[in-house]
Amino acid sequence: MSVESALLELRLVGDIAGSFRVARYQRGYRWGQLEVERLLNDIWENKDAPYCLQPVVVKRDGETAWELVDGQQRLTTLFLIFVFMEREGLQKAGPPYSIAYDTRPGSEYYLKELDADRADSGIDYFHLHRAYECIRAWFDTHGVRRQYVANKFYGYLFENVRVIWYEAPKGMDSTTLFTRLNVGRIPLTDAELFKALLLSRSRGDAGTTDKSHEIAAQWDSIERDLQHPDVWAFVADEAAAESPTRINLLLDTIAGGPRGRARPRFHTFDVLQKMIEQSRPEDVWNRVVELHARVLGWYEDRDHYHKIGYLVAVGEHFSELVALAVDETKSGFGAVLDARIRASLDLTPSSVAALTYETETHRDKCARVLLLMNVETVRRVNDSSERYSFRIHLSGAWSLEHIHAQNAELLTKAEQWKDWLRLHREALLDLPSIDEDYRENLIRRIDNAGDQTDRRVFQDLARDVTATFTLANGSTSANLHSLHSVSNLALLASGHNSALNNAVFEVKRRRILELDRKGSYIPICTRQVFLKYYTDADAQQIHFWGTQDREAYLNAILSSAGGVGAYLKPEVPLA
Incomplete structure (x- = not known):
């Protein structure tokens, strides 16, 4: 919304004057007891401190006349408060402004009369009278102090309570503005209000520069x-x-x-x-x-x-x-x-190694460690203009992905079992390091299962297939690299099907390469994990993710050159 020619100021309620016209695109007064009492309580409880009501948006209709684009409910309630205090003899003066309605002229007269006998003769009359009675009840709750409260309240309206008075540009379409503020539920923002105030105060008086x-x-x-x-x-x-x-x-x-x-x-x-x-x-x-x-x-x-x-x-x-x-x-x-x-x-090197996906607090730490590793890997590339894309990071949901899943127990539906077996059958066909007869037997068992796979058949097959893609752990540090340790986790966009989430390394490697070829965003360290970037060349077995791979990956995470090592706390010496 353009505010170049808008005017904005804070205006005391007691200084609001003139006649206001509610155009035909607006409905009538609809505030109930909750809104009326909230306005009364807010003003009263704020006492002598400056208090700012929400914006009143107007367009000039003449010298002292305004089209009331937004704020009908607030101005009408304040009008009723003035009327009540005058009619009850609590104050001598009534409202300093008037309100008229393009399509409901009777409401203007009823607003001045507030006749209880006519309250049920129209929906507008009903809401106006009910609000008036809420105002009466609120003042009556103060008992013998009612006059004292009225005096104070009246003073607040002239000394402390302001509205944000926003005069919209003359050329702006009132219906469009009203729709935006009410039907579309897009209120004026702090920025728009501040801009209007800033520009109106920067135009300068005679003899000063208009900035x-x-x-x-x-x-x-x-x-x-x-x-x-x-x-x-x-x-x-x-x-x-x-x-x-x-x-x-x-x-x-x-x-x-x-x-x-x-x-x-x-x-x-x-x-x-x-x-x-x-x-x-x-x-x-x-x-x-x-x-x-x-x-x-x-x-x-x-x-x-x-x-x-x-x-x-x-x-x-x-x-x-x-x-x-x-x-x-x-x-x-x-x-x-x-x-x-x-x-x-807030981690030491040993506490990073001990992180586990199984603990909720650890999962958050794992995500932070892996995010920082990706950021640092990009940042530390010398003479490069490449940046880590926080734009992509912000726009999507990210999950901690197991690099190699050693079981498929979380899969509980026949369609998931079917997908899992299909993905792993394709990988088995290209696995060169296993016995040919054993491979053919596994593939035959998968084919025989077909669409009739039940839980027992699937679990037996999944156990054998997973074992085929899992290297035996010959390292003494194998228990440091469990299924759920950070050395078996990588960042990946959420949304992959559950069969893939629970797949072995080789199946995931294929999927990562496919996504990469299609131009999908893969975090740099996740890509490097599945390309075996961190593992020494002489120790690489491209289709498997074993203990040596996990050790090399953990060392890379803990490194100060591309990992998070520079941001870890020193180990606490044993007593």
Whole structure:
């Protein structure tokens, strides 16, 4: 939504004046007891502190007349509160504004009368009268202090309670805007509100420079930079990732405050508005420009890009990293990032070797270790412009894949058994190292099972086929490399069928190569695992994943040159 010619300000409820027209595209008043009491309680409990209601969106209809595009429910409820206090003799003055309806002229008159006898003669009358009675009941709960509460409440409306007054551009179609804000449930964002306020305050009075056009151009340029998927992906934490307005990330960071559900609506706008009031619009805007420059600087620096991208991917917040960078040199900030990565792992070499897929907390650690290994492998390539793709990482779901599955017990359906046997039959045909008669016997047993495979037949076949693709463990360190250890895990996109998930190394190797040929994204270390990159050439048996392979893979994980070794804690000496 364009806001170049929009006007925005915070306006005290007591200063709202003129006549408001509710156009025909809007339904009538529909607030119930919950909404009315919430508004009353919020204003009362906030007491003397400044309090900001949600936006009231208007378009000018004349000198003192407005088309009320959004905010009918709030303005009508406030109108009823004014009417109640005047009719009950609690205050002398009534509402400072009026509300009319294009298609329901009777509602305008009923709003002034609020006749109980006519409350059931129309749906609008019913809701207006019920809200009025909710207001009465709320004031009555204060008993003998009702007059005192009314005096205080009335004062709050003129001294503390404001609405975000948003005057939409004259050329904007009202129906489209209303549909977006209400039917489409796409509210005005902090960024849109701040932009409108910033530009309106930057236009300058007579004799001063109008900076609004320059700021608007800079705003569009910053948003365009942040819309670049690779730039956005390495700094966008989970809360920001789905934001349609990317500059919100910078504004939220400058505003600070709670995150997630604990963050009040329009918190960012409220804080930045106060900053503008206390300084100058260009001072606040310069902070946004500087933060944007910092993001681009981090993106251009391969070390910072990869380390920050990893930290954000595992849950660090962009705002926290910005705070860590304050007053740090480039090398100093790099050291800070290294420390944060080390803390995110919180592992020694021996504890990495002991990680197991079977424990939930260990699974998270395994995922972090393998993600960091992939990131570091790319980062440490000298004289390369290649980057780890946090964009792809952010856009998909990733799972820990067993490199070699030694059992198929998790498969429980006939269709899964059929798929598993088909995949392994194809691999058996190309396995050169087994006895020919034994191979033919296994293939004949698979073919004889056909579509009539039952659990017992499948489990017997799966046991024998898996054993054929499993090397005997001759190493004394074999128990370090169990089925579920990190040395038998790799990162892979989720979504593969369960038969493949429980397949042996050779079947998975074939699938990885097929995906790679088709251009699917395979994390670099996962590709290298299935290409036997980490295993010494003289120890390679291309169709199997044995103890020697796992030892070489674990050593690569623990290495400081491409692995995670540089970010591990030292071993604690035995007492």
